[in-house]
Amino acid sequence: MTEPPLLSVRHLTTEFTLADGQVARALEDVSFDVLPGQTVGLVGESGCGKTTTLLSVMRLLPGNGRISGGSVLFKGTDLLTLSEREMRSHRWTDIAVVFQGAMNALNPVMKIADQIREAILLHDLMDRKAADRRVDDLLELVGIPRARRNQYPHQYSGGMRQRAMIAMALACSPDLLFADEPTTALDVMIQAQVFELFKRIQAEFGLAIVLVTHDLGVVAEMCDVVVVMYGGMVAEVGPADSVYNEPQHPYTQRLLAAFPDPSQSADLPEGGQDLATIPGTPPRLNALPPGCRFEPRCERRIDRCTEASPALVDVAVPGSGARHLAACHLLGEPEAGDA
Amino acid sequence: MGERRSRWSGALRGAGRAIRRNKLGLFGAVLVLTALVLGVCAPLLTAYAPTDIIRDADGHGLTFAPPWEHGPLGTDDAGRDVWTQLIYGARISLTVAALAGFIAISIGSLVGITAGYVGGRADAGLMRVTDVLLVIPDLPLMLVLIATLRQMDLRVSPLAVLIVVIGLLYWTSTARLIRSQVLTVKERQFVDRSRAIGAGRIHVVRRHILPQIMPLIVVNTVLVLSTAILVESGLAFLGLGDPTQPSWGTMLNFAFDRSAITNGAWWFYLPPGIAIVWVVLGFALLGNVLEERLNPRLTGHHLEGGKGMVAVPGRSEA
Amino acid sequence: MDRRSFLLRKAGLALLTILVVFGINFVLFRVLPGDPVRSVIGRGVRITPETQEALREQFGLGKPVFPDQLVDTAGQWLQGNLGISWSLRRPVTEVLASKLWNTVILVGLAQLVAIILGVLLGMLAGWKRKTPLDAGALGFSLVAWSIPTFWLGIILLVAGSTWFGLPTAGAVSPENTGKPLLSVLPDFARHLLLPALTLTIVFLGEYMLIMRSSIREVLADDYILTARAKGLSDWQVLRKHALRNALLPIVTVIAINIGFIVGGAIYVETVFSYDGLGKLFQTALVKQDYPLLQGAFMLLAVSVVIANFTADLLYVVLDPRVKDT
Numbered sequence: 001m002t003e004p005p006l007l008s009v010r011h012l013t014t015e016f017t018l019a020d021g022q023v024a025r026a027l028e029d030v031s032f033d034v035l036p037g038q039t040v041g042l043v044g045e046s047g048c049g050k051t052t053t054l055l056s057v058m059r060l061l062p063g064n065g066r067i068s069g070g071s072v073l074f075k076g077t078d079l080l081t082l083s084e085r086e087m088r089s090h091r092w093t094d095i096a097v098v099f100q101g102a103m104n105a106l107n108p109v110m111k112i113a114d115q116i117r118e119a120i121l122l123h124d125l126m127d128r129k130a131a132d133r134r135v136d137d138l139l140e141l142v143g144i145p146r147a148r149r150n151q152y153p154h155q156y157s158g159g160m161r162q163r164a165m166i167a168m169a170l171a172c173s174p175d176l177l178f179a180d181e182p183t184t185a186l187d188v189m190i191q192a193q194v195f196e197l198f199k200r201i202q203a204e205f206g207l208a209i210v211l212v213t214h215d216l217g218v219v220a221e222m223c224d225v226v227v228v229m230y231g232g233m234v235a236e237v238g239p240a241d242s243v244y245n246e247p248q249h250p251y252t253q254r255l256l257a258a259f260p261d262p263s264q265s266a267d268l269p270e271g272g273q274d275l276a277t278i279p280g281t282p283p284r285l286n287a288l289p290p291g292c293r294f295e296p297r298c299e300r301r302i303d304r305c306t307e308a309s310p311a312l313v314d315v316a317v318p319g320s321g322a323r324h325l326a327a328c329h330l331l332g333e334p335e336a337g338d339a
Numbered sequence: 340m341g342e343r344r345s346r347w348s349g350a351l352r353g354a355g356r357a358i359r360r361n362k363l364g365l366f367g368a369v370l371v372l373t374a375l376v377l378g379v380c381a382p383l384l385t386a387y388a389p390t391d392i393i394r395d396a397d398g399h400g401l402t403f404a405p406p407w408e409h410g411p412l413g414t415d416d417a418g419r420d421v422w423t424q425l426i427y428g429a430r431i432s433l434t435v436a437a438l439a440g441f442i443a444i445s446i447g448s449l450v451g452i453t454a455g456y457v458g459g460r461a462d463a464g465l466m467r468v469t470d471v472l473l474v475i476p477d478l479p480l481m482l483v484l485i486a487t488l489r490q491m492d493l494r495v496s497p498l499a500v501l502i503v504v505i506g507l508l509y510w511t512s513t514a515r516l517i518r519s520q521v522l523t524v525k526e527r528q529f530v531d532r533s534r535a536i537g538a539g540r541i542h543v544v545r546r547h548i549l550p551q552i553m554p555l556i557v558v559n560t561v562l563v564l565s566t567a568i569l570v571e572s573g574l575a576f577l578g579l580g581d582p583t584q585p586s587w588g589t590m591l592n593f594a595f596d597r598s599a600i601t602n603g604a605w606w607f608y609l610p611p612g613i614a615i616v617w618v619v620l621g622f623a624l625l626g627n628v629l630e631e632r633l634n635p636r637l638t639g640h641h642l643e644g645g646k647g648m649v650a651v652p653g654r655s656e657a
Numbered sequence: 658m659d660r661r662s663f664l665l666r667k668a669g670l671a672l673l674t675i676l677v678v679f680g681i682n683f684v685l686f687r688v689l690p691g692d693p694v695r696s697v698i699g700r701g702v703r704i705t706p707e708t709q710e711a712l713r714e715q716f717g718l719g720k721p722v723f724p725d726q727l728v729d730t731a732g733q734w735l736q737g738n739l740g741i742s743w744s745l746r747r748p749v750t751e752v753l754a755s756k757l758w759n760t761v762i763l764v765g766l767a768q769l770v771a772i773i774l775g776v777l778l779g780m781l782a783g784w785k786r787k788t789p790l791d792a793g794a795l796g797f798s799l800v801a802w803s804i805p806t807f808w809l810g811i812i813l814l815v816a817g818s819t820w821f822g823l824p825t826a827g828a829v830s831p832e833n834t835g836k837p838l839l840s841v842l843p844d845f846a847r848h849l850l851l852p853a854l855t856l857t858i859v860f861l862g863e864y865m866l867i868m869r870s871s872i873r874e875v876l877a878d879d880y881i882l883t884a885r886a887k888g889l890s891d892w893q894v895l896r897k898h899a900l901r902n903a904l905l906p907i908v909t910v911i912a913i914n915i916g917f918i919v920g921g922a923i924y925v926e927t928v929f930s931y932d933g934l935g936k937l938f939q940t941a942l943v944k945q946d947y948p949l950l951q952g953a954f955m956l957l958a959v960s961v962v963i964a965n966f967t968a969d970l971l972y973v974v975l976d977p978r979v980k981d982t
Contacts, residue, residue, distance in 0.1 A: 063643025091888035104879040152977045612808035619803035640876030
């Protein structure tokens with residue numbers, strides 16, 4: 001590890017209090033790093049906690065959510081120790097989010113340009129005129145014609161809205177971008193355009209991207225590091241090559257079983273490669289088993305799997321220098337000092 | 340037929356469950372039921388008839404006697420027992436509201452089902468009628484209609500006039516609600532399949548559409564009933580009720596017109612109003628709870644986070 | 658459909674409604690059995706045969722109903738001639754005009770206060786879910802909805818006159834009748850207070866309820882999360898993003914309620930003997946002065962129709978989505 005990580009999530013645990021009073025543990029002991037300029041993919045089925053992770057890092061959980069453990073270090077500062085006011089100053093300027101533009105993530109009664117400008121003016125980066133110029137630059141960067149700056153979200157196509165969201169996310173020059181399912185509900189052609197855009201801005205601005213998605217193909221294309229989540233926990237994390245070629249966790253193995261060679265992603269079928277369906281259902285977060293959460297659906301379970309939840313074990317190829325971890329009892333005991 | 344009855348009871352049972360679970364709903368049900376019971380058991384709860392005049396030792400009418408002189412609620416301007424009028428008034432108020440509500444819901448359901456299911460020109464026409472009716476201010480229209488009807492020598496009780504007029508004007512909410520639900524249900528496949536095997540329209544409506552709209556009708560009924568009570572009491576207050584069969588509104592008309600206020604006879608003008616609020620609030624709470632069950636409200640919104648969000652042990656409150 | 662055809666459709670509906678109201682007005686009083694003169698004066702009123710003849714002449718009641726009377730009446734009304742109020746012996750239009758302002762001021766004032774308070778309190782209640790404020794707002798709205806307007810008026814009348822010595826009848830004291838309102842402002846204000854308060858409470862309940870549920874829905878929308886993610890504080894999110902969206906349903910309701918300004922105070926005006934259109938309507942009803950009654954009804958209905966159409970116009974202007982759907 002030569003450079004310090006930009007974002008370092010350690011043992012993050014998040015709970016939700018449900019309507020009937022029960023507590024659901026949406027995240028348990030989640031840890032991963034993001035280096036500057038790196039692209040990290042956060043993959044898993046819906047409900048596995050990937051979006052919750054994003055919301056927890058940004059401290060944007062809804063009213064019934066609580067972060068009950070762990071730390072979120074961004075450039076050395078633990079975001080969880082900040083006051084809400086301090087946190088607000090970090091939002092968007094350090095870490096920004098690209099939500100699904102196809103949905104309702106843009107204010108329907110506000111002009112696109114105004115919404116982007118709002119972010120700039122909010123953080124006192126420049127005066128109004130300069131901000132307007134910056135908005136124009138951003139729109140140009142993402143390929144939205146300047147003539148359409150004063151239109152409303154409903155007048156944009158789904159792909160354009162997504163690009164507008166990206167422009168808005170870049171407004172305050174963040175170091176880290178979270179992209180939450182940025183291409184769901186877009187057709188394949190538009191998806192490709194959006195990812196081209198991501199690559200371009202990454203090359204140009206050197207920002208790190210955390211891609212939250214269930215689309216393995218996209219992750220294969222774009223990500224340096226993959227974090228596979230299951231049932232609120234990290235199942236496996238490591239360099240994309242390692243994880244795709246030598247998956248260590250049974251869940252990852254099942255996922256990739258139906259997945260063709262990542263280098264042939266150009267031949268992906270319509271709609272991208274969704275996670276292969278594995279028989280069974282994800283665990284109920286308000287009634288978690290004491291053992292491994294994947295155990296009920298795992299074909300390679302042993303007795304140990306129902307007794308205790310496995311910790312992350314270093315499974316990297318010795319001497320490769322990369323950090324590849326997986327949480328499975330079949331992989332032996334964790335070394336002391338492991339995260 | 341048995342099946343249809345079971346749909347009804349299914350919806351009602353569901354309603355019952357929802358009410359029992361929710362404290363407010365239970366409270367609402369209690370309010371409504373007490374009023375009902377008082378009305379039904381009226382003869383058992385008072386020795387007088389509403390028109391009986393209480394006389395004092397000299398044979399004069401015991402006018403405006405306060406509750407401590409003649410309980411439990413004193414007498415009115417002519418010496419009639421207020422408590423008696425109140426509980427017999429429950430019968431009138433509730434019955435008129437129920438009948439008017441029945442008419443309104445029947446018309447509304449018919450219009451809603453027809454517009455939604457038949458569609459096309461029938462739908463457009465019916466919706467236009469609904470729109471026009473909604474725009475015309477209801478109180479002036481009712482007053483004008485009632486005035487005309489009364490002039491027509493129809494030899495019907497003023498209460499019948501009220502029932503009909505209210506029923507004729509308050510079906511629009513029901514119609515719209517049912518129409519949109521029917522439109523939704525119509526899309527579903529089993530309706531098409533049913534038609535494909537040759538089922539007649541009425542049959543389809545009965546077996547497939549009605550069960551889906553029944554819960555909505557139940558909720559809407561509560562709303563219509565509470566509106567009907569308020570409207571009836573208002574019209575009765577303006578003198579359009581039946582003086583020989585006073586409802587709560589009529590009692591208030593008497594109180595107002597016959598100087599109960601200037602005479603400070605609060606026992607005459609407070610109880611009927613309280614009774615109206617009692618029953619209408621009961622219905623409103625019931626309706627609220629039933630509606631929650633049908634459209635369970637959002638569990639939260641994005642601005643509820645903040646102080647309690649980070650609760651990491653060993654760290655000061657962030 | 659686009660903006661233009663939407664508005665055209667609404668205009669058509671408005672026109673249709675006015676026609677229907679005219680039709681109701683015209684037909685209702687001519688179906689009364691007996692002498693057609695009864696379409697002018699109700700049954701309970703005694704008139705001499707000479708008066709009957711005069712009325713017959715004046716209102717053209719000898720001619721057949723269709724088409725003569727219909728065309729005549731329509732023509733007259735279009736010219737603004739609504740006939741003569743026989744009980745007040747003045748043209749109907751004049752009578753209506755003289756009472757119009759009293760009602761407009763009364764209801765307008767109540768609406769204004771109710772809107773401002775209702776939007777504010779409703780917004781706070783919807784934002785601060787599950788707090789006493791929310792419960793209180795909901796409770797207040799439910800009770801306000803359940804109270805008959807006229808009874809609330811009676812309660813306030815008693816309380817106001819007993820505890821505060823406020824007047825109990827009229828828009829102004831008897832000695833000030835007929836004077837221009839501005840010159841007797843304090844007196845007018847004292848008479849206005851209780852009826853306006855009654856109406857404010859009733860309207861407030863409605864606005865609070867609508868605003869509360871509107872804000873709750875809006876705050877659950879995705880763009881609220883985006884706004885928070887951008888670093889806006891809760892209050893900033895509320896003010897800059899939520900409010901604009903949450904106000905849309907209220908604006909339409911407000912516009913419609915404005916329409917009821919003219920006719921919405923019948924109960925309150927009756928209880929307080931407040932000298933406005935509502936009381937006029939009630940009096941015309943009781944006295945069976947049908948020209949006055951019809952004229953008043955026409956005025957009330959038409960103002961609601963116009964207000965409704967304005968509401969549609971406003972919505973088109975305020976919600977950019979409506980333009981190009």
